[in-house]
Amino acid sequence: MLKGNFIDNLPKVYGIYTGGFLGFIIIMSIGEQMGMSAKAIGICFVAFTVAIYAIIGYLSRTAQADAYYVAGRQVPTVFNGMATAADWMSGASFVAMAGGIYFKGYGYMALLVGWTGGYVLVASLLAPYLRKFGCYTVPDFIGTRYGGNLSRFMAVVVLTVASFTYVTAQINATGTIASVALDIPFQYAVYVGLISILLCSMLGGMRGVTWTQVAQYIVLIIAYLLPVFWISNKMGAGFFPHFMLADEVSRIAELEAQFGFVKNSAENLKEVPKGLAGITKAHSAVNATPWAFISLALAMMMGTASLPHVMMRYFTTPSVKAARKSVGWSLFFIFLLYSSAPMLATLSKLSLIDPSLPTGIIGKSISEVQAIDWYQNWNQANLMFVSDFNGNGTLELNEFFMGGKAVVLATPEIAGLPYVISGLVAAGGMAAAMSTADGLILAIANAISHDVYYKIIDPKAETAKRLVVARVLLVVIGFAGATIAALEIQGILGSVIWAFDFAMSGLFFPLVLGVWWKRANKEGAIAGMALGLISGAGYLVWVRTGGSGFLGITQLTFGIFGSAVSLVSMVVVSLITSEPSAATQRMVDEVRIPSGRSIIGKQ
Amino acid sequence: MSKQEQHWEKSKGLLMMTLAIWFVFSIGIFLFGAEMNEVTGPFGYPLTYWFTCQGSLGIFVILIFWFANRQEKIDEEFGFSERGDD
Numbered sequence: 001m002l003k004g005n006f007i008d009n010l011p012k013v014y015g016i017y018t019g020g021f022l023g024f025i026i027i028m029s030i031g032e033q034m035g036m037s038a039k040a041i042g043i044c045f046v047a048f049t050v051a052i053y054a055i056i057g058y059l060s061r062t063a064q065a066d067a068y069y070v071a072g073r074q075v076p077t078v079f080n081g082m083a084t085a086a087d088w089m090s091g092a093s094f095v096a097m098a099g100g101i102y103f104k105g106y107g108y109m110a111l112l113v114g115w116t117g118g119y120v121l122v123a124s125l126l127a128p129y130l131r132k133f134g135c136y137t138v139p140d141f142i143g144t145r146y147g148g149n150l151s152r153f154m155a156v157v158v159l160t161v162a163s164f165t166y167v168t169a170q171i172n173a174t175g176t177i178a179s180v181a182l183d184i185p186f187q188y189a190v191y192v193g194l195i196s197i198l199l200c201s202m203l204g205g206m207r208g209v210t211w212t213q214v215a216q217y218i219v220l221i222i223a224y225l226l227p228v229f230w231i232s233n234k235m236g237a238g239f240f241p242h243f244m245l246a247d248e249v250s251r252i253a254e255l256e257a258q259f260g261f262v263k264n265s266a267e268n269l270k271e272v273p274k275g276l277a278g279i280t281k282a283h284s285a286v287n288a289t290p291w292a293f294i295s296l297a298l299a300m301m302m303g304t305a306s307l308p309h310v311m312m313r314y315f316t317t318p319s320v321k322a323a324r325k326s327v328g329w330s331l332f333f334i335f336l337l338y339s340s341a342p343m344l345a346t347l348s349k350l351s352l353i354d355p356s357l358p359t360g361i362i363g364k365s366i367s368e369v370q371a372i373d374w375y376q377n378w379n380q381a382n383l384m385f386v387s388d389f390n391g392n393g394t395l396e397l398n399e400f401f402m403g404g405k406a407v408v409l410a411t412p413e414i415a416g417l418p419y420v421i422s423g424l425v426a427a428g429g430m431a432a433a434m435s436t437a438d439g440l441i442l443a444i445a446n447a448i449s450h451d452v453y454y455k456i457i458d459p460k461a462e463t464a465k466r467l468v469v470a471r472v473l474l475v476v477i478g479f480a481g482a483t484i485a486a487l488e489i490q491g492i493l494g495s496v497i498w499a500f501d502f503a504m505s506g507l508f509f510p511l512v513l514g515v516w517w518k519r520a521n522k523e524g525a526i527a528g529m530a531l532g533l534i535s536g537a538g539y540l541v542w543v544r545t546g547g548s549g550f551l552g553i554t555q556l557t558f559g560i561f562g563s564a565v566s567l568v569s570m571v572v573v574s575l576i577t578s579e580p581s582a583a584t585q586r587m588v589d590e591v592r593i594p595s596g597r598s599i600i601g602k603q
Numbered sequence: 604m605s606k607q608e609q610h611w612e613k614s615k616g617l618l619m620m621t622l623a624i625w626f627v628f629s630i631g632i633f634l635f636g637a638e639m640n641e642v643t644g645p646f647g648y649p650l651t652y653w654f655t656c657q658g659s660l661g662i663f664v665i666l667i668f669w670f671a672n673r674q675e676k677i678d679e680e681f682g683f684s685e686r687g688d689d
Contacts, residue, residue: 106636109655116660117629123667124621128674242657246647284652286637293633301629319685321678324671331664342656592611594674595683 010079017052018218024048025222029420038419042181045423046430049219050196053212053434060204060211065463068205068470069136069446071316075210080322081329083210084313086217088115088334090166091173091433092496094220097338099404101345105281107288107296111497112338114297116331118304123327126305127314129515129591131323134598135315137443138308138507139451142529144600145514146522147584149456154529156447158506159308161533163440164481166307166499170437171197171478171485174430180381181426187486194482196430197437202471205446209438210316216431221336223428228340231347231415235357241343248350252283255353259362262398268389276385276401283349291552299557303500306507309436309443320594348411353397359414361386362397369395374413378406441481445473497556498540505536505562509570517574518588524574531569536562610681617677621670628659628666 006013028041066072075083093115100108135141138159143152174193179186200212228241238244261280272278281287304310313330314323355363361372366388369375378384383403386395402410408429412421449470454461461469506529513520513528539558543549553561579585587599604612632639636651644650644658678684 106652106655110633113629113633113655113659116663117625120621120625120629120663120666120670124618124625124670243646249648249652284640284649286640286651288636290634290636293636294630297629297633321671321675321685324674325668328664328667328671331667335660335664339657339660589607592614593607593683594678595685 007074007076010076014079014214014218017215018222021049021219021222025420025424028423029418032418032420038422039183041419041423042426043183045427046178046181049427049431050199050434053196053215053431054199056212056215057200057202057204057208060208062204062207063464063467065136065466067207068467069315069450070312071205071207071210073316074318075316077317077322077326078329079214080210080313080317080326081333082217083213084310084326084330085333085337086213086220086431086435087209087313087439088310088330088436089220089337089432090436090496091170091177091429093337093341094224094429094432095173095177095405095408098341098344098348099407101342102349102407103277103279103281103404104287105283106286107281107292109342110288110293110296111300112341114300115304116334116338117297118301119327119331119334121301121305122310122314123324125512126311126515127323127327128320128594130311130511131314131317132320132591132594132598134600136450137447138311138511139447140455140600141514142510142525143451143455145584145587146510146520146525146580148522148526151522151525151529152451152455154526155507155510156451158503158529158533159447160444161537162307162499162503162506163309163444164477165495165502166309167437167440167444167477167481168485169495169499170433170440171481173433174437175482175485177426177430177433181423181430190482190486193430193434193437194478197434197441198475198478200434201438201442202474205467205470206312206316206442209442210313212438213435216435217333219431220428220435221333223424223431224337224344225340227412227417227421227425228344228347230417230421231351231411232343234415234417235347235351237347237350241347242339245343245346248346249284251354252346252350253285255362256282259353259397262396264389264398268387271387272401273382273385276383276403278398278401279349279353280398283346289552295552295557295560299504299559300497300500302504302508302563303559306503306511307500308447308503308507309439311511312443312446313439344411345407348407348414351411351415352400359416362395362400364395365393366395366399367393374410377413378402378410383410437481441474441478444477445470448477449473494556501536501540501557501559501562502533504559505566506530506533508563509567513570515588515591518585519574519579520570521574521577521580521584523577524570524572527573528566528570532562532566535565606681610677610683613677613680614674617670617673621666624666625663628654628662632659 062068130141133141139152139155142155175186175190178192179189201209232241233239237248317323317326351359353362354360361369369386383406385401389399453469454466510525510528536558539561540555543555640649640651642650644653
């Protein structure tokens with residue numbers, strides 16, 4: 001059917017795949033018409049998509065180091081953009097982001113700005129230069145640029161702390177979705193999720209992850225956009241929601257003014273199940289101080305430019321030029337989802353609170369709301385709750401509580417969309433969480449197998465042995481992550497944000513100055529990574545244990561303090577120790593020229 | 604100044620310009636978030652709100668492609684461009 005090599009046929013392959021997936025959605029909706037149960041549809045969606053990823057993972061198996069670590073450096077820009085977008089958009093982006101916007105409004109939207117603006121830093125400061133370097137992993141760059149095993153090892157430590165914090169949240173998300181869709185207890189579902197994740201990456205490494213991530217992006221973007229457009233049209237809010245929801249946004253502001261934000265007493269709030277929240281913040285008004293907004297956005301931007309699982313995606317492009325363009329494509333594909341999340345939040349909120357809409361529940365009697373089918377379903381799933389605090393029999397704005405996930409998961413049902421959409425959303429959430437988890441586990445396993453095992457412990461190891469070590473590590477790290485995820489220590493979103501702060505505390509300045517400041521040396525980089533990570537983590541612990549913090553830096557933005565310490569210590573230590581060798585300085589000069597052979601390839 | 608130094612000077616200039624635009628739309632405008640939100644922005648959304656959900660995001664996408672094209676031009680000018688396009 002296909003002539004020529006796989007890379008040339010990519011548009012065709014993924015075109016057929018997309019068509020097949022749309023066909024599957026249609027088959028499922030026919031099945032629903034014919035009486036297929038909601039549960040069966042959910043299982044079909046998750047099982048079918050995961051099976052496809054596993055097949056792609058199997059077909060991408062490889063025994064070559066270049067293919068395993070950097071997908072053979074031949075991934076075209078647009079496809080690398082899709083893979084990066086899937087790598088980037090986690091279960092949190094997919095399931096929790098619209099909910100965050102719904103509840104916290106402007107203050108939360110700093111994350112949208114931060115998680116996109118960071119790519120400008122990636123494109124201009126780092127990605128092309130690291131691609132020219134020709135490294136396999138981010139610590140590979142640090143180790144070669146600064147020299148010495150200690151700097152390499154420190155980079156692995158920072159990478160592991162940041163990525164591991166992140167990956168437990170992703171495995172947790174796959175477990176949540178698998179447990180709902182397959183109707184099994186969470187403790188087992190976590191391992192079902194983990195095995196699905198490992199199926200994609202074990203055999204093919206980066207090559208397998210790349211091609212499954214492209215497939216996962218296609219599923220997740222369809223699963224996110226289709227309901228948004230459908231709901232918007234069904235509500236009569238406009239056929240292209242992104243450009244047409246101004247009336248809805250101002251209507252929400254009007255209703256907020258009419259209802260007012262009544263503060264509930266602590267006693268009343270005790271009744272509300274854990275994890276649910278009411279609407280207490282304005283939807284479109286500016287409800288945070290400039291510094292609160294800017295510090296959060298800044299932390300996320302610098303964190304984006306320091307997270308190794310994102311950076312390593314740009315090692316897979318054919319050239320430096322392609323790496324730059326590919327960052328643009330990545331952000332474009334991310335933009336498609338991020339710009340839709342606020343629209344979904346708007347539609348979801350209005351459909352619930354506007355008394356003039358048939359779906360609106362505010363102003364109805366409590367008993368009437370409690371009798372609604374979807375309310376009962378989501379109440380049972382512990383994602384919705386109403387209570388008549390003031391005893392007037394009518395539901396007020398402050399008496400309605402919802403879980404953040406419900407905005408994405410429940411809105412299709414509230415708006416009266418067929419169940420097939422809910423199945424699709426579950427498959428999308430699974431794709432988002434799996435693709436990110438894959439990228440993260442691979443980043444950690446590759447760093448340990450390549451930088452610690454091959455470069456430090458046994459530099460003479462043969463390729464076959466290296467790849468065995470890499471795969472064993474992949475499984476070990478995956479199981480460690482799943483075990484911690486099964487304990488359910490922290491929420492999904494909180495730990496994602498911490499990962500950004502850890503990464504920027506330890507890696508941002510050592511990476512950026514490695515390219516842009518020739519005078520930066522080994523001692524400086526080690527000090528920057530170690531002190532940055534320690535002070536950032538210390539600040540987090542201090543604030544978590546009742547410390548007051550300073551300069552308005554919270555537990556979500558502790559990376560600002562960590563990276564500031566990192567910068568100062570790196571510059572000071574670099575300047576008081578001797579300048580890097582002439583060979584290192586020549587290497588930096590060469591990194592700055594896009595053409596020619598990669599640095600590491602030459603050695 | 605050698606060819607390589609000139610290339611790096613120009614690349615640094617482009618970086619500064621890119622970061623300046625980035626700074627304005629990721630940090631600068633949000634210093635005046637409350638004031639700006641009084642203004643009606645594109646498609647009738649409040650202006651600051653629009654920037655947070657579409658404006659800044661879209662500008663970053665365009666900015667990266669613009670930067671990539673400019674950098675390619677600089678590379679070509681000094682003969683540092685790579686063969687093959689993808």
